[in-house]
Amino acid sequence: MNGETETTRNDDNGTNEWYVYLLLCDDDKIYTGITNDLKKRMSLHKRGIGARFTRSFPPMQLQAAWVCPDRSTASSIENKIKSMDKDAKMQIISQWNRDESLYGFHPYYLTDIFSEEFFK
Secondary structure (H helix, E strand, C coil): CCHHHHHHHHCCCCCCCEEEEEEEEHHHEEEEEEECCHHHHHHHHHCCCCCHHHHHCCEEEEEEEEEECCHHHHHHHHHHHHCCCHHHHHHHHHHHHCCCCECCECECCCHHHHCHHHHC
16 A cells, blocks of 8 residues: 555544545446545545555546544445445435435535546
């Protein structure tokens, strides 16, 4: 594993907040991940060093993200989403687009990293 990726996973962004996020990737694949620094993590994915999956299927657009109070909660939600089929994941994205909570957690918006241009 790349040192930069490992450091990013352990860095503290000054809060206890963690994010669960879904990326639309090449070949119409959906990647689910967690981070405590969403903008930095998206930058790593964009540069091809964010995760093995996104090296194989480069990300095209951040589709959704939710704020969680801690890593444990974010990991739990990530695992639930990863166990879903693609149709269920698309429903989760649709839920985010309607500004609905996920397992009681609110959508997170940071407009510059939600644009397709961010990943170009």
